[in-house]
Amino acid sequence: MIKKVLIANRGEIALRIHRACHEMGVKTVAIHSTADTDAMYVRLADESVCIGPASSKDSYLNMHAILSAATVTGADAVHPGYGFLSENAEFAAMVEEHGFIFIGPKPEHIRVMGDKILAKEAMVRLGIPVVPGSSGGVTPQDDVDKICEAVGYPVIVKASGGGGGKGMQIVRDPENLRQAITIAKTEAKANFGNDEVFIEKFLETPRHIEVQVLSDEHGNAIHLGERDCSLQRRHQKVWEEAPSPAISEKQRKTLGELCSDACVKFGYRGAGTFEFLYEKGEFFFIEMNTRVQVEHPVTEMITGVDIVQEQIRIAAGEKLRLTQKDVHFRGHAIECRINAEHHQTFAPSPGTVVAYHPPGGLRVRVDSALYGGYRVPPHYDSLIAKLIVLGNDRAECLRRLRRALEEFVIDGIQTIIPLHQDLAKNLDVVNGEYDIHWLEHYLESKEPAN
Numbered sequence: 001m002i003k004k005v006l007i008a009n010r011g012e013i014a015l016r017i018h019r020a021c022h023e024m025g026v027k028t029v030a031i032h033s034t035a036d037t038d039a040m041y042v043r044l045a046d047e048s049v050c051i052g053p054a055s056s057k058d059s060y061l062n063m064h065a066i067l068s069a070a071t072v073t074g075a076d077a078v079h080p081g082y083g084f085l086s087e088n089a090e091f092a093a094m095v096e097e098h099g100f101i102f103i104g105p106k107p108e109h110i111r112v113m114g115d116k117i118l119a120k121e122a123m124v125r126l127g128i129p130v131v132p133g134s135s136g137g138v139t140p141q142d143d144v145d146k147i148c149e150a151v152g153y154p155v156i157v158k159a160s161g162g163g164g165g166k167g168m169q170i171v172r173d174p175e176n177l178r179q180a181i182t183i184a185k186t187e188a189k190a191n192f193g194n195d196e197v198f199i200e201k202f203l204e205t206p207r208h209i210e211v212q213v214l215s216d217e218h219g220n221a222i223h224l225g226e227r228d229c230s231l232q233r234r235h236q237k238v239w240e241e242a243p244s245p246a247i248s249e250k251q252r253k254t255l256g257e258l259c260s261d262a263c264v265k266f267g268y269r270g271a272g273t274f275e276f277l278y279e280k281g282e283f284f285f286i287e288m289n290t291r292v293q294v295e296h297p298v299t300e301m302i303t304g305v306d307i308v309q310e311q312i313r314i315a316a317g318e319k320l321r322l323t324q325k326d327v328h329f330r331g332h333a334i335e336c337r338i339n340a341e342h343h344q345t346f347a348p349s350p351g352t353v354v355a356y357h358p359p360g361g362l363r364v365r366v367d368s369a370l371y372g373g374y375r376v377p378p379h380y381d382s383l384i385a386k387l388i389v390l391g392n393d394r395a396e397c398l399r400r401l402r403r404a405l406e407e408f409v410i411d412g413i414q415t416i417i418p419l420h421q422d423l424a425k426n427l428d429v430v431n432g433e434y435d436i437h438w439l440e441h442y443l444e445s446k447e448p449a450n
């Protein structure tokens with residue numbers, strides 16, 4: 001069994017992992033930059049090591065410093081959380097080469113799924129439907145017109161090594177195609193160090209629906225149902241819910257089993273998420289995330305399964321304790337991502353939290369590393385809290401959400417709580433009638449006219 005876990009992350013997810021570990025009797029080591037010395041996850045961990053200056057590349061992305069911290073503290077496993085090094089195959093391999101357990105998939109699976117082109121090829125082989133598009137990478141010199149005519153306009157040019165919704169170019173007019181490919185390649189090179197891009201059909205009204213899986217190294221896999229993450233801004237999720245208001249029990253079962261079967265065939269180990277776009281009754285795979293997701297709590301709320309604890313057990317080589325028959329879905333859960341940003345301009349708003357009062361009560365969960373007096377550093381992602389609520393059904397869940405949002409006090413900095421308050425009473429959202437473009441249109445319609 002794993003006795004001590006080094007948490008190679010920061011903020012709310014570092015605290016989330018710490019909590020899972022302590023409930024299992026596992027000790028924790030926090031790592032932190034000089035900007036995070038006073039962070040709550042650092043205070044709560046059994047041990048902590050400062051691994052570098054504020055800049056992520058010198059701290060949370062510094063593999064050698066992290067491995068040295070694991071060595072000096074005698075940790076036996078490393079949990080990467082999400083973001084930072086969580087989907088870096090080289091890091092996973094280094095962790096294992098140094099004799100530590102990597103709490104995640106095998107490095108070669110991280111590598112394949114981290115490359116959207118290879119991932120789509122793998123899914124086709126595993127019998128999972130993908131978004132139609134080019135069969136591999138493209139350059140402006142290729143016969144791309146032919147590909148796009150076959151696929152049908154509009155198309156989207158995406159980076160094979162992409163993430164965080166960055167570097168995508170939508171093309172509606174064939175005349176702009178080559179320029180869009182050139183721009184996408186430049187952005188991909190700058191952001192991901194890999195300029196490979198590919199073409200996909202751009203879906204006009206899809207929902208983003210993803211399936212959570214757990215798979216052990218003994219050939220067992222289960223799914224924990226889906227999450228609907230269609231409310232997005234700049235291709236980034238803002239609000240997530242489970243189950244999806246748009247799919248049936250039968251679709252859930254079919255899609256879930258397709259994903260868990262794929263894990264068994266692929267020999268996948270750990271927690272993972274298959275992301276799909278869903279339009280007109282059809283699902284199209286877009287990518288697989290080989291780590292715990294920001295929005296994993298909504299699944300935990302409706303299934304009662306602690307996904308982080310399961311990750312740790314799987315990494316320790318245990319067999320899954322649950323079979324598909326043991327997974328029961330109960331009620332409806334919604335998560336609101338609370339970012340330290342202005343709720344209309346989305347300008348980042350780091351600074352000191354003067355007062356902090358999270359909501360409470362039945363079936364209300366807040367995952368956050370904030371406290372009164374804490375200074376949100378300007379160097380990292382703006383996500384500072386996640387509010388997750390559960391209801392017997394979606395209507396009750398929405399009522400509880402509105403109540404919890406009313407109670408939530410974060411003073412001293414700007415947050416997007418007012419946006420969530422608007423969304424929670426918006427008729428389209430209340431009716432579950434939204435697609436991945438809905439939030440952008442909504443925000444545009446609210447912009448003051450010049």
Ligand code: ADP
Binds near residue numbers: 206235275
């Ligand atoms: P990333 O890894 O950067 O998050 P994804 O491939 O997961 O990129 O896509 C992120 C989001 O971008 C999706 O949830 C969706 O909103 C949008 N998107 C991606 N591919 C398409 C597509 N083919 N058509 C329409 N929207 C898309």
